[in-house]
Amino acid sequence: MDKIDRSILNLLQKNGKITIKEIAERLNLTTTPIFERVKKLEREGYIKSYKAILDRKKAGLQLMVFCNVTLNLHQTDYLKKFEKDIQQFPEVVECYHVAGMFDYLIKIYAEDMESYQHFLSNKLASLENISKVQSSFVMTEVKDFSFLPIP
Amino acid sequence: MDKIDRSILNLLQKNGKITIKEIAERLNLTTTPIFERVKKLEREGYIKSYKAILDRKKAGLQLMVFCNVTLNLHQTDYLKKFEKDIQQFPEVVECYHVAGMFDYLIKIYAEDMESYQHFLSNKLASLENISKVQSSFVMTEVKDFSFLPIP
DNA sequence: TCAAAAATAGAATAAAATTCTTTTTAAATT
DNA sequence: AATTTAAAAAGAATTTTATTCTATTTTTGA
Numbered sequence: 001m002d003k004i005d006r007s008i009l010n011l012l013q014k015n016g017k018i019t020i021k022e023i024a025e026r027l028n029l030t031t032t033p034i035f036e037r038v039k040k041l042e043r044e045g046y047i048k049s050y051k052a053i054l055d056r057k058k059a060g061l062q063l064m065v066f067c068n069v070t071l072n073l074h075q076t077d078y079l080k081k082f083e084k085d086i087q088q089f090p091e092v093v094e095c096y097h098v099a100g101m102f103d104y105l106i107k108i109y110a111e112d113m114e115s116y117q118h119f120l121s122n123k124l125a126s127l128e129n130i131s132k133v134q135s136s137f138v139m140t141e142v143k144d145f146s147f148l149p150i151p
Numbered sequence: 152m153d154k155i156d157r158s159i160l161n162l163l164q165k166n167g168k169i170t171i172k173e174i175a176e177r178l179n180l181t182t183t184p185i186f187e188r189v190k191k192l193e194r195e196g197y198i199k200s201y202k203a204i205l206d207r208k209k210a211g212l213q214l215m216v217f218c219n220v221t222l223n224l225h226q227t228d229y230l231k232k233f234e235k236d237i238q239q240f241p242e243v244v245e246c247y248h249v250a251g252m253f254d255y256l257i258k259i260y261a262e263d264m265e266s267y268q269h270f271l272s273n274k275l276a277s278l279e280n281i282s283k284v285q286s287s288f289v290m291t292e293v294k295d296f297s298f299l300p301i302p
Numbered sequence: 303t304c305a306a307a308a309a310t311a312g313a314a315t316a317a318a319a320t321t322c323t324t325t326t327t328a329a330a331t332t
Numbered sequence: 333a334a335t336t337t338a339a340a341a342a343g344a345a346t347t348t349t350a351t352t353c354t355a356t357t358t359t360t361g362a
Contacts (some may be wrong), residue, residue: 002181100287136251
């Protein structure tokens with residue numbers, strides 16, 4: 001990982017569709033070294049994947065909610081169980097096990113309040129071992145970057 | 152937005168590098184209609200962008216932290232000021248104005264605890280109008296999908 | 303039922319990715 | 333400092349993909 005690799009990663013983070021040719025021009029190199037560096041970055045896992053970023057609201061998902069989840073029991077088995085269960089819900093787009101005031105932070109997308117409530121009542125709250133769920137509704141997305149500040 | 156469009160969006164969310172040809176084969180159509188539908192989805196904003204998804208840890212960002220931020224004053228001007236300030240920090244990759252127990256939820260990436268502490272002390276806490284900052288350190292990424300459950 | 307518009311098929315062209323061979327550069331060793 | 337070796341890059345050739353164009357089919361609405 002040298003300066004050139006970091007530049008390539010930054011260009012690809014900004015625009016996953018940028019061509020090898022364009023990267024080459026910007027970095028004053030030819031296509032071959034760029035092509036090989038990109039392949040290496042993919043092969044070695046620096047680049048996990050390429051994705052189309054969709055507009056959540058246009059896709060019909062008006063609601064974005066963060067939930068702080070607290071469990072009753074914290075033995076490994078119970079944690080594993082919860083983590084497995086939560087994977088199954090497509091509404092849950094992110095889930096993190098955190099150290100802090102609660103156990104898990106989950107990010108949820110829903111069509112509207114009704115479907116969110118349905119998720120909460122019929123899916124999340126019906127898991128065993130849930131002690132507390134605290135919802136925070138997103139009003140404004142002030143910043144939503146999938147741009148890592150590579151050091 | 153019909154069934155075909157939704158299928159296209161789902162394929163592109165999974166793999167932004169999938170070729171028009173492959174989408175066409177999977178959906179039993181030829182390249183032309185797929186090409187035109189994709190362009191339309193881009194033009195109309197359903198697809199916001201294409202991005203390479205990097206491995207955070209490989210990129211040298213060992214720490215991921217969520218902060219619940221509470222402000223002192225809540226007049227529009229103060230909110231706007233905070234939102235503008237927070238944009239400037241590359242460490243802050245997401246920021247949401249939420250309705251709930253606190254005002255803002257921010258997601259932060261840092262190289263290590265030292266640089267996180269530097270961010271907190273010298274950058275975030277030095278903004279005026281901050282009343283309380285509550286950090287939750289991510290221990291495990293249970294689920295991290297940028298995959299929207301299109302209804 | 304018919305006309306108009308939209309969507310799709312299929313072929314042709316343009317652009318990009320990928321591969322291959324040669325050359326240059328950099329690093330290590332004598 | 334000269335020489336060997338390996339890595340990186342250049343440049344050309346090939347393959348694949350995206351894009352455009354024209355013809356055909358399907359759908360929609362009067």
